[in-house]
Amino acid sequence: MSGFRLLDLVKFLLPVLPEIESPYEAVTFDEKIVITISTGIIFLFGQLPIYGLKPNSSLFIEDPFYQFRSIFAMEKGTLLELGLLPVITSGFLWQILAGFKKIKVHLGVRSERELFQTGQKITSLVISLIYCLGLIFSNYYGSSVKGLNVGETISIGSALFISYQVLGMSFFLTLLVETFDKGYGFGSGILCLLTLQYATNFVKDVVGLELIPLANSNKLENHGALTNLIRNFSFNPKELGKSVLNSFTRSELPNLNQFYISLIVILVAIGINNFRIELPIRSTKMRGMNNIYPIKLLYTGALPLLFAFTVLANIQVVGYFLVKLTGNAILGDYKLVNNQLVLSNGVLYYLSLPSSIYQLLINPLRTVISSSLVIFLSCWFANYWSYFSGSSAVDIAKQFKEQGITIGGKRDASIVKELGRIIPVASVSGAFLITSLALVGEFLGGFGKAVTGVVGICSAFGIMEEFIMESQQNGGNSQLMSSLANYQ
């Protein structure tokens, strides 16, 4: 019964919180495109710097979260300081609670579904509030605040002002994600925004034109790896070899090695994404209607991977706050390397992934502990996800029955059995495969980019499938598409 009380508690807050209203009528294809694109643009504008920090504040912030910034779109020194982490965390939390029946909710009923979504929103806000306070009290912003020198603490006024901005954006982002989830856009909001973020950063890392001053020197370098390489060619012909090598190995900004790693990871991910088992199905109502029903190897997509890293990232963020607040060295010990706070010992050290082959070899115990934790989390999640999300063998068999479909040569009762043999194996081994791929990318020095690449590509497939399906259903009624076609 306690579960019902939790949802009832949410009910009190329902009138206070702003809410995206569910669409009255079906959202047209054109509207969906426009809303998706404009949401993306608003999201990108969330990466404007926080007012009240020094210009180039990212150089002053000592960054403990560098390993998973790209996974959760946590941009340093900007409004998206917390990125999608609170939204994703609360989403997973509620889904899992509901899946294990800790909260009783009938997602089929509209009012209950609304309560459920509001619950997610509130949790996301609470998490952002806690993390925001954590950032302030752990003196994360430190000397990056305007008018502060190293060692001084932040004044109450600017602390309030900064947390107001970070919290405000986090709240706004929650609403943006809700817009998607209520059916105004393509795919799931979180995955769509992550894909956009990854694609943007991918292009930025390759051709980024901005000149960024390097830490502890007066040199300027281009953000993009390729731009940097080209610029090095024209700059100093005498030191050509050195500067070309530099564009492959520089550590402060994206380098070409990372680019190649990402590229390989993306290509492999695309390949794995298209592994599938095709079940021959036929209609029971009409004769001669034969078709295939594909079951993808990545049955649960990249969600298991995202889940594993969400858990890991939350542990790291909370751990960082605890270390900074209590000064407990057993929990974690940070060392400042190139503006990044790198873990060097403690519990947190063993729960973080090594980010280069050197680190992987220097402490095999850490490698084994952290990577097996990630793989375990992701397989565990994959195992349960099909039951939570209504795509388990029983659910699919029910759908088949409703649509009058049967698997070729199988009776109704044995459909569940047949699907039950395939689906759990597919989702778990898919999750295992994709997680190992991401881990290899990380070990080669991906700094979270490998994971993001895999998640981004898998969700891009999801979005594309939905997009194509919608456009086919629409039968070319889209004004936007036809006007685009006129241009060609």
Place this chain on the structure above:
Amino acid sequence: MAEGFEKLVEVPTEFFKDGTAFIKRCQKPSKNEYLKIIRAVGIGFIMMGVVGYVVKLLHIPIRYLIV
């Protein structure tokens, strides 16, 4: 105790056996299909990235204005 340990080993080995058998059974995309998919995804991906990056370039003047 020994039984519990056996079970602990059995689950992953079973899983690996099932998994590899499953992956072997999977339909894999042919080379042609693969290239086609890469092209489609790649174009979409790069388009998305370029638009996103252009929006991000707009940040630079705004940055100067507000900081």
